Amino acid sequence: MQPLIEILEEDPAADRAMLEAIADWCDRYTPLVALDGDDGLFLDITGCAHLFGGEQAMLDDVLARFGQQGFDARGAVASTPGAAWAAARHANGRIVEPGGEAELIAPLPLVALRLEAGVASGLESVGLRVAGALMSAPRAPLARRFGRTVTLRLDQALGLVPEPVSPRLCPPLLSVERRFFDPISLISDIEELTPALARQLQGDLERRGEGARHLELQLFRVDGEVSRIAVLSSQPLRDPRLLGRLFREKLAAVSTSIDPGYGFDLVRLAVLAASPFDATQARLDATEPDKSGDMTLFADRVRARLGVHAIARVRPVASHLPERAATLCAAPAIGVAPSMPDRERPLRLLEQAEAVDVAAAEIPDGPPGRFRWRNVSYQVVGAEGPERIEPEWWRAAGAERPRDYFRVEDDAGRRFWLYREGRYGAPDAAPRWYMQGMFA
Amino acid sequence: MAQPATAREQLFALRRQIARIEGRIEIPLEAPPGRPAQACAAAGLEDRQEVGATLLRRGGVAASDLAPLGAPAFDRALGGGVPRLGLTEIHAAAMRDAAATSGFALALVMLMLGDRLANPVLWIATGDFWRETGRPHAPGVAGRYGLVPENLLFAAAPRPVDALWVAEEAAAAGAFAAILVEIGGNPRDLDLTATRRLHRRALLAGQPILLLRAAAQPTPTAAPLRLAVSSAPSTPRRTLSGPLAGSIGPPAFHLAIGKSRTAIPATVTLEWSHGAFQERPPRAAFSGAVAPLPADGTDDAPAFRQIVAFAGARHAAAGVQPPREQYAAGDGARRAG
Numbered sequence: 001m002q003p004l005i006e007i008l009e010e011d012p013a014a015d016r017a018m019l020e021a022i023a024d025w026c027d028r029y030t031p032l033v034a035l036d037g038d039d040g041l042f043l044d045i046t047g048c049a050h051l052f053g054g055e056q057a058m059l060d061d062v063l064a065r066f067g068q069q070g071f072d073a074r075g076a077v078a079s080t081p082g083a084a085w086a087a088a089r090h091a092n093g094r095i096v097e098p099g100g101e102a103e104l105i106a107p108l109p110l111v112a113l114r115l116e117a118g119v120a121s122g123l124e125s126v127g128l129r130v131a132g133a134l135m136s137a138p139r140a141p142l143a144r145r146f147g148r149t150v151t152l153r154l155d156q157a158l159g160l161v162p163e164p165v166s167p168r169l170c171p172p173l174l175s176v177e178r179r180f181f182d183p184i185s186l187i188s189d190i191e192e193l194t195p196a197l198a199r200q201l202q203g204d205l206e207r208r209g210e211g212a213r214h215l216e217l218q219l220f221r222v223d224g225e226v227s228r229i230a231v232l233s234s235q236p237l238r239d240p241r242l243l244g245r246l247f248r249e250k251l252a253a254v255s256t257s258i259d260p261g262y263g264f265d266l267v268r269l270a271v272l273a274a275s276p277f278d279a280t281q282a283r284l285d286a287t288e289p290d291k292s293g294d295m296t297l298f299a300d301r302v303r304a305r306l307g308v309h310a311i312a313r314v315r316p317v318a319s320h321l322p323e324r325a326a327t328l329c330a331a332p333a334i335g336v337a338p339s340m341p342d343r344e345r346p347l348r349l350l351e352q353a354e355a356v357d358v359a360a361a362e363i364p365d366g367p368p369g370r371f372r373w374r375n376v377s378y379q380v381v382g383a384e385g386p387e388r389i390e391p392e393w394w395r396a397a398g399a400e401r402p403r404d405y406f407r408v409e410d411d412a413g414r415r416f417w418l419y420r421e422g423r424y425g426a427p428d429a430a431p432r433w434y435m436q437g438m439f440a
Numbered sequence: 441m442a443q444p445a446t447a448r449e450q451l452f453a454l455r456r457q458i459a460r461i462e463g464r465i466e467i468p469l470e471a472p473p474g475r476p477a478q479a480c481a482a483a484g485l486e487d488r489q490e491v492g493a494t495l496l497r498r499g500g501v502a503a504s505d506l507a508p509l510g511a512p513a514f515d516r517a518l519g520g521g522v523p524r525l526g527l528t529e530i531h532a533a534a535m536r537d538a539a540a541t542s543g544f545a546l547a548l549v550m551l552m553l554g555d556r557l558a559n560p561v562l563w564i565a566t567g568d569f570w571r572e573t574g575r576p577h578a579p580g581v582a583g584r585y586g587l588v589p590e591n592l593l594f595a596a597a598p599r600p601v602d603a604l605w606v607a608e609e610a611a612a613a614g615a616f617a618a619i620l621v622e623i624g625g626n627p628r629d630l631d632l633t634a635t636r637r638l639h640r641r642a643l644l645a646g647q648p649i650l651l652l653r654a655a656a657q658p659t660p661t662a663a664p665l666r667l668a669v670s671s672a673p674s675t676p677r678r679t680l681s682g683p684l685a686g687s688i689g690p691p692a693f694h695l696a697i698g699k700s701r702t703a704i705p706a707t708v709t710l711e712w713s714h715g716a717f718q719e720r721p722p723r724a725a726f727s728g729a730v731a732p733l734p735a736d737g738t739d740d741a742p743a744f745r746q747i748v749a750f751a752g753a754r755h756a757a758a759g760v761q762p763p764r765e766q767y768a769a770g771d772g773a774r775r776a777g
Contacts, residue, residue, distance in 0.1 A: 295560070295615035302595060302606055310596055310606075314578040314589035326578035328594055345583055347546075348539050348574030374536075381673070382688050409688050413671035414536065438536070438574060440543020440584070440671070440691040440712075 012038070022071070023168055024226040027218065028266050029062065031171040040088075042081055042165045049077075055095050063093075069224045078104070081165055082157030086112040086131075101158050106132030113153045119146055131157075172216070172270035174208075176200040183222050183263025187255045190219065190267065195244030197269040202238050211236020211277035217247060219258070220266035227258050231304045235296050236277040242297060249305035303330075320389050322349060322436065343387060344407065346417040346437030353434040356418060364424040367406040371418065373435050378416075382409040386420075401429075407439065415439035507552045509710060511719035517697060517706035522665065524552050525646050527639035529666040531698060532654040535624060538573035540671040541652040542622065544693045546585045547712040549618045552648060554715060557591060557617050562610050564595040564603050565622035572624070573654065584691065586715065591617075600627035604634050607649060611641035622652045626659060636662035658698055666698035672709045675720065689713075692720070 015038060023041055026033045029052070032044035045058065052058035055077045066073035076087035078096035086105050087096050090112040096104050105112060108131050110120040123146060128134055134142070134154055143151050155161040176197050184190065194217065205211060213236055219227040231246045251258075299311045312328035319325050322345065357372035367383035385406035403419040410416070417437040424431055443451075506521035515521050522528060528548075532541040549561055563576055578589045593616070597603035600623050607621045619642075623630060635651070639662045642649040651663060658666060672692035676683040690713035697706050710717040 294613045298609060298613040298615060299593075301609065306595075306597055306602055306606070312594045312596070314592055314594075316578065316589060322577070322579075326589070328575070342583075345580040346539075346574075346577055347543050347580040347584065349577035349580075350574040351571055376536075382686060384686075384688050407688050409674060411673075413673040413692065413694070414539070415671065415674070415688060415691070437577060437580070438539035439580070440539050440546075440693075 015039075020168070021226070022224065025220060025224045026062075027169070027226065028177075028220050028268075029058065031169070031175070032165065032167040033169070034165045034167050036085070040085070042084075044165050044167070045077070059093075059095065065224075080157060080159045081163050082114065082153060083159070085114060086157060102135065105157055106130065106135065110134070113150075113157060115150060115153055119150060122146055123150070170272070172272050173274055174201055174204050175268055175270035177266060177268035180263075180265050180267075183265040184267075185260035185263040187251055187258070187260075190217075190264070191244070191248050191251055193267055194247040194269065195240040197267070198240035198243040201243075201269060201271065202240055205238045205271070205274065205277070208274070209276060210274040211238045212243070212271045212274050213237075214271070214273035215243065215247075216270045216272055218266075218268040218270060219264045220268070221260070222262045222265050225259075225261065229254060229258075230272075231300075232308070233300050235293075235300075236275045238277060245297070246300055246304050249301045253305045319392065321392060322346075322389075323353070324392075344384075344439075347440045349437040350435065353419070353436040356433040356435045358433040365404070367408055368418070368433065371408075371433065373416075378410040378414075380408045381411050383407065389419075403434075405436075507548070509551070509708075509719075510717045511708045511710060514695070514697075514706050514708040514719070517702060517704040518665070518700055519702045522548060522552075522667075523648070525648055526642045527635060527649045527651060527661075527663040529651045529653060529661060529663040529698075531656060531658065531666060531668045532652075533668070533670060535573055535654045537670055538569075538622070538624075538652070538654045540693060541654060541669050542576065542620070543584075543691050543712070544667075544669045544695075545620055545650045545652055546581060546587060547691075547693075547717065548650065549620070549648070550585050550587065550715065551717065553617050554586070557587075559615055559617040560591045560593045561587060561618045561620065562593050562595060562607075562616045563620045563622070564597060564606050564610070566600055566603050566624070567596045567598060569622055569624045569654075570596065573622075584712075599629075601629040604629060604638065607638055608641050611638070611645045611647060611649060614645045614647070616647065618647060619649045620652060621649065622654070624654045624656070626656050630659075630661070632660055632662060639663060663699075665700050668696040668698050670694045675711065 019035060019038070019041070023033045023035060026041060026043055030043050030045050030048045032046075034042040034044075036042050043062075045055075049055045049058050052061055059075050059077055063073055063075050074088045074093045076084050076091070076093045076096065078084035078087055078101065079098045080101060083096050083101040083104055086108055087094055090108045091104060109129070110123055110131060111117070113131055113134070115123075123134070128137060131154070134150065135158075139151050152161060156163040178193065178197065184193075201212070211233075213233050215231050215233075217229040217231075219229070221227070229247070229250055231243075231250050233246065237243055237246075302310050309330055312330055314326050315329045316326055317324050354373065356368075358368040359370060362369050365386065367380060367385060369380055371378055371380065383406050386404035387406075388402055388404050390402045391400035401422040403421050404423070405417060405419045408416050408418055415438065416435060417439065418433060418435055420431050420433050422429055422431040505524045506519070507524050508515045508521035509518070530541045530545055532538055550557075576592075576594065578592065581587050581592065582589060595603075595606045595610075597606055603621055603623060607619055610616050610619050621638075638649055638651070651661075670693070672694040674692045675689045676685060677687040677689045678684075690711050692709060692711045695708050695710060697704070709720055711720055
């Protein structure tokens with residue numbers, strides 16, 4: 001027994017989360033990162049290796065950084081996922097030259113071909129103990145007896161059958177990044193850096209004739225944590241100054257939740273969605289400068305800081321029910337708006353109609369003489385009504401009752417909008433009174 | 441001991457400068473280059489000359505920047521009217537009176553810029569304030585005040601400090617006709633510094649910012665004007681055959697000046713009807729006459745707006761806002777009962 005061993009319960013969910021966090025961090029090498037089982041990652045480094053000084057330098061860098069973070073990692077580079085998997089797990093990790101796959105896997109045990117344990121032991125029982133033996137064995141009997149997986153895995157490892165690696169995250173349309181020898185940790189530094197990164201993006205966006213609608217700032221911490229800060233724009237944007245202002249609001253909002261720790265050594269700005277950018281032409285005879293752009297930018301900044309629902313417009317809905325007639329929505333109204341009701345409507349509407357205590361109405365279908373709302377008693381001196389609004393039977397299940405609305409005025413001059421649900425003398429249930437809104 | 445003439449002249453000039461700063465004298469003022477001439481004319485200036493005319497400065501504010509409410513004695517106490525730019529505080533005694541402040545503020549916005557409302561109005565509040573007092577209801581806003589939904593933008597902020605930030609940024613963007621900020625109680629962030637920043641931004645942008653405060657103690661702020669608003673009992677609806685008994689007419693507000701540049705206390709009861717305020721005595725002294733009585737007995741009652749029959753045509757074309765005179769047709773008086 002080893003007394004220093006610390007025993008922990010297995011926690012597959014936490015392991016998974018850790019693997020995903022590591023995959024996030026590996027975004028710094030390539031945008032195409034895929035999970036492999038419970039303990040592996042595939043990195044598609046096609047076209048990326050030269051950025052890190054070649055394959056060997058890149059592999060060394062990956063393993064060195066994992067070592068610094070406290071992980072015991074093995075890695076290999078090969079032309080096929082299968083060969084890389086085999087090299088990393090069973091050949092002590094190395095660079096497999098293109099064409100060297102057969103030479104690599106020939107001496108390896110069968111599990112190096114990603115075969116299931118049952119299949120592998122079945123093959124071993126007939127004397128096929130290494131992958132090289134499989135390669136020289138006749139294929140048709142193998143496939144017939146042990147399934148097509150055996151030959152498929154072999155062909156995948158050798159590159160005879162293509163094997164796509166599906167990345168976890170959608171690769172960005174465009175991205176620019178900056179690496180730091182000395183990690184940065186101040187939010188103000190990141191704020192200043194964002195317009196500089198956006199300036200690098202500007203040229204690419206112009207070439208594509210597009211503007212960014214959804215951007216993500218990825219902050220790679222030295223110890224492997226990745227923070228992602230996304231901003232959305234309601235119009236395609238290219239101007240680095242404007243993008244910088246959007247990110248400044250977002251950074252101000254999330255600055256408490258970002259922990260810089262030992263600092264960020266890689267900051268990347270990625271465009272996740274873009275749309276065609278139409279250059280607007282100013283009117284030659286305009287007397288006042290066009291302010292609509294200012295308003296969109298203002299709305300985007302408020303949304304970046306306070307959330308998507310912070311700015312809202314009214315969307316009129318064709319409904320008699322007042323609580324449905326005008327809802328607030330973030331997107332501007334599209335199409336022809338239904339006409340507003342021609343009746344007198346309150347200035348403020350409670351989000352949820354509140355129950356009101358009414359001792360008795362003077363006449364059964366009339367307005368209340370007194371009512372009690374939010375623990376305050378009101379004396380009604382004037383009333384108009386009723387205005388009957390029927391429930392929308394084509395929407396609801398039919399449990400609602402018709403409402404009779406009254407405008408009432410109390411002795412201090414406050415004007416309220418009350419309604420009575422149901423009617424007196426109805427067989428099913430007693431009527432209930434509700435407060436729904438206030439008039440000026 | 442006689443003072444030298446130059447020293448006396450210098451002293452006189454200094455006194456005059458102080459008086460000008462304090463707004464105690466009316467002095468001619470050159471028209472600012474950017475201001476359109478009709479804006480000066482619309483504000484009811486004393487000297488209606490052509491473009492480039494001198495403006496009169498009253499109470500430290502150029503007369504064109506004041507919107508008279510239409511109640512002569514009250515306007516005099518205000519120093520000419522409610523400022524069209526800068527910060528104005530509107531107080532209500534309790535949260536349940538928030539409808540009165542917002543109704544009065546909307547009426548004020550329409551009075552200030554009803555004819556040239558090109559940009560939207562931004563209405564800012566904290567989310568829990570709306571949960572308690574109710575959200576603005578667009579059909580009510582459009583029906584009574586003529587502010588169509590296309591011209592309204594709402595901002596819900598989680599905290600008062602965020603609401604103030606949104607207001608400041610909106611004033612800096614300069615893309616809004618007016619900004620309404622609703623804040624309940626006395627949050628710590630709404631201090632002299634914050635209101636001074638708001639006031640300064642609003643002055644630079646040439647916009648009004650109306651700070652609507654419900655259930656708040658009047659604390660020192662940088663707003664030059666503070667009005668206390670409450671609902672006033674309404675008069676019956678006016679129909680062609682006389683007042684309709686038992687009905688509830690146009691919204692009425694009771695106003696009191698809490699703080700102003702002239703420091704004259706005054707109260708008034710105003711009724712918002714047909715796109716204008718009309719002064720009327722409180723209901724107790726109301727004789728039952730249809731037309732409002734003159735407030736100080738020296739002037740005739742203002743004539744009612746002309747009623748044009750455009751019933752139902754109000755919102756026929758979405759996005760097209762008819763001129764304000766047309767609202768008279770659909771406004772309260774005709775839809776009695």
